[in-house]
Amino acid sequence: MLTYKVVEINTVTDEELESVINEWTKQGWTLDGIHFAMREASKRPAMAFILFTREDK
Numbered sequence: 001m002l003t004y005k006v007v008e009i010n011t012v013t014d015e016e017l018e019s020v021i022n023e024w025t026k027q028g029w030t031l032d033g034i035h036f037a038m039r040e041a042s043k044r045p046a047m048a049f050i051l052f053t054r055e056d057k
Contacts (some may be wrong), residue, residue: 005052007030010038012045020050029054 007020021031029052036045 003054003055003056005054007050007052009050010046012048017048017050024047024050024052046054 005024007024009016009020017034025031032051032053034051035049037049039046039048
């Protein structure tokens with residue numbers, strides 16, 4: 001059965017994204033995608049949602 005994990009990040013930096021991706025892939029999760037929530041007044045994302053999947057037995 002395929003299981004999904006969503007990790008929300010409020011401080012969107014390359015270091016934070018890298019840290020979260022490394023943390024969850026070490027635990028056996030596979031990166032599935034990243035979605036950014038943008039602010040209207042800024043070009044930088046306000047939040048990021050990192051999606052992972054894992055095949056559970």
